[in-house]
Amino acid sequence: MKAALVFLMPPLLLVKVFSNELTHGRCYGWQMDITCSSSDKIFPLLVMVGAKPESKGCPDIMTLNANSTFERSCCTYDQESCYFPYSNLDASVTNTYFENCIGRSNCTWPIARLDIRSYDQRTCNSSIYPESTTFMVLHYYCIRATEIQSISSSFSRNLVTTLHITAQNYSDNNSTSTGIGMIRDPVTCSVEVSDCSGRVNVTGLDVRLVKVDSACKQTLTFLEDGKNSTIDCSRNSNFGAVHLFLSTTSYFMFVYIDNHTGGYLWLKFETVDKSHNMEIKCGENQSQPKRQCNTVNGTSVNTMTSLMNTEKPQSSVELAVIVSVVIIASITIACIAGVVYLKKRRPEKLSHLWDILLKICCKKYTNTIRPNVRRIEVRERSSEQPSTEVSKSSVKANLTFSMS
Structure with missing residues (x-):
């Protein structure tokens, strides 16, 4: 008696998790019997059903050990086969082989079949293939214990x-x-x-x-x-x-x-x-x-x-830039320290130092900046002279006042 199974399954998306995939095919009328060596465990990946063209003469129901030629040619997939995933409207029926094989060292379960006419006729033309599938193939892996x-x-x-x-x-x-x-x-x-x-x-x-x-x-x-x-x-x-x-x-x-x-x-x-x-x-x-x-x-x-x-610098250009910045910063700090020292300890040397630095670093601004520096210098010197001393400018001013 043929089981009333209907194929209803979307395109399968599989995650590739192993490289040593195994397959095991059995004809309708047999048992699906899977065994992994020793205590290794079965992981079923996919259950497929199929049929050979009627021209191949494969029996509708295969009797085990009855015809070795048919067993070799009719119970496995080849390019002429009508072949598609096993599924059922009742998910518990679809998952039977997974439930009974996953994680076990061996499993045995009767082969089911599907109505080929419920599948895409472009792949399984009913004028070429029998009405129902005649074999099942389990794709699986044996995981080492x-x-x-x-x-x-x-x-x-x-x-x-x-x-x-x-x-x-x-x-x-x-x-x-x-x-x-x-x-x-x-x-x-x-x-x-x-x-x-x-x-x-x-x-x-x-x-x-x-x-x-x-x-x-x-x-x-x-x-x-x-x-x-x-x-x-x-x-x-x-x-x-x-x-x-x-x-x-x-x-x-x-x-x-x-x-x-x-x-x-x-x-x-x-x-x-x-x-x-x-x-x-x-x-x-x-x-x-x-x-x-x-x-x-x-x-x-x-x-x-x-x-x-x-x-670590990424290139010689970056290294050159870093070295240049360090050198300039060091010179700047040394100059500032020197100016501070001279201003406090030896103010008479400050004007001479300014002339040298301006000629080296800011030559084009020397003529503009120097008069200001001179005026600052005169004021500083004037403030440092004793009150009894009279500058030339002061004497000239007094003379002018007296004559008037």
Whole structure:
């Protein structure tokens, strides 16, 4: 009996989070059976369904081990296939394969099919293909267990370029996962890159935080350089990898708050530059930054390097200007000090000094300024002479007065 499924799905936008993508195809009538080696964990990326042209002779329902030739040619994608994402009007049906495979070492689930006539006829022309899809392909990744850490307990991991952090254990053997067990105290973690120019990208692989009524009971907050960014229920990923945070400095913290059981959180931390590594510490082990880096226009740099670059002239022209300014300032200060000294100690030398300085520094103004200086000098000398002395001008004035 064919399931009454209808394709209704917008164009898919995927975040590329891995390079070792795997695919697994099975024909309708079989089970979708995925297994990762050892204790590695499955991350399902995409579920696709398809059909081969009827001219290929692929059976409508495939019996396992009945025809090895058909199994090799009919149950996987090729360029002649009608091929599109699996979806259903009921989201819980669409997400069945994600829910039963994500975070597990293995998963098994019956293959579903869709009505091809509900899809774009330009891609899947009903005159060429059968009415319903005949195979399914799961695109997925196997995440190494050594790269996965639980946030529910304190830990410290260093010299890593990639680390996955989860808040729950996914159940194996097709049993139902209960999600996150309530962590009563907020969990605080620190992340620091080995280089001040290092950055960290955070991707949400499974973000299904719990909302009760209108209140989100689980939140994740990133704290960096005096700013914070909170991830709540409005950012739930619905089984798709989503970008959550990109650091602008080499050190930041994040806090997970859990006030309810259930929900799922799987994060991937990855250094942007693979030549850098990072240290992530959670719980009692979280720490302050080890390196003294400061922020310049949103960029983290080593403090000493920044100071050196600030003090260092950018070119020989700038160096020449700086030296010239220092020399001129030094000469000016010396001249002022000399004038002050002569005025107080040896005023008779002041006029001679003025003549020399004016000839050197202000030659074209000498004739204009010197008479004023002379008048100042005469007044100063007059004030310093004893009262019994009479200047020539005074005598001449008196003579003129007497004759009159």
